[in-house]
Amino acid sequence: MSIREDKSYLSSLDLLAIEKGIAKLDIHSIRISREPFTEEQKEENRKLADSVSREEWAIHCDESAERTAQKIEPLIEKLSEKFIIHQYKDNSMEHYGSNWDLFFWCNGNNKGRDYSYVTLGTNTKRTVEERLSDIEKVLEYAQEIGFEGIDIAIQYATKYDDEKVRYIAIAYYQSVKNKFINYMGVGKIKEVGNGDNVHYGFFKKGASRNYYRVSDLGLMGLAFKDQTIT
Numbered sequence: 001m002s003i004r005e006d007k008s009y010l011s012s013l014d015l016l017a018i019e020k021g022i023a024k025l026d027i028h029s030i031r032i033s034r035e036p037f038t039e040e041q042k043e044e045n046r047k048l049a050d051s052v053s054r055e056e057w058a059i060h061c062d063e064s065a066e067r068t069a070q071k072i073e074p075l076i077e078k079l080s081e082k083f084i085i086h087q088y089k090d091n092s093m094e095h096y097g098s099n100w101d102l103f104f105w106c107n108g109n110n111k112g113r114d115y116s117y118v119t120l121g122t123n124t125k126r127t128v129e130e131r132l133s134d135i136e137k138v139l140e141y142a143q144e145i146g147f148e149g150i151d152i153a154i155q156y157a158t159k160y161d162d163e164k165v166r167y168i169a170i171a172y173y174q175s176v177k178n179k180f181i182n183y184m185g186v187g188k189i190k191e192v193g194n195g196d197n198v199h200y201g202f203f204k205k206g207a208s209r210n211y212y213r214v215s216d217l218g219l220m221g222l223a224f225k226d227q228t229i230t
Helices: 012-019 039-051 054-082 128-145 162-176 216-225
Strands: 002-006 023-034 102-109 112-122 150-160 186-192 199-204 212-214
Touching: 002 128, 012 023, 012 150, 012 216, 023 054, 023 128, 039 054, 054 112, 054 128, 054 150, 112 128, 128 150, 150 162, 162 186, 162 216, 199 216
Parallel strands: 002 150
Antiparallel strands: 023 112, 023 150, 102 112, 186 199, 199 212
């Protein structure tokens, strides 16, 4: 069993915001699948794929997935004895609002559930710290159980402080208001709409109606790029 961190879904803006204290590292889910192929196994698969028909290759892939599923399903069953896993045994959404620990998802096929690839999401009604603690407990228990040939990837996300983001966005807008900037070409950022529907739009030079909507995060990214916020 291998356990690894996956921060590939975090953008450079996410990482910079975390560094500056404008966001926190959050947990999205843990993904459970087979351990990555070694280079030797990849080469063997390439040779096999070249030597058999498409139908035979499809059968081989299905059999490989089934072997993985037979390792993962007992792990999920064990975890369900210690944690409340929503939608694992009860497919309805009736208890979605309850205080569950993990949210189960897997692929499906004509035989039913395909346990060769499973995700266990966290309960976003809990704080970031609580969810990080939940995942830590899950991983500790998974290591105690210890199934071979399984890969557990911790998929991270970003939890922004919306008030801080909004403050930076407004400050940046005020600093470039009525000025030409280079964003998606040369143009200006303007407020669009009225009342509660006000948002920001980037108008290319010469445009009066057509614009690209710019989110608060987008404005914050521009602020970082222009070093308006340090």
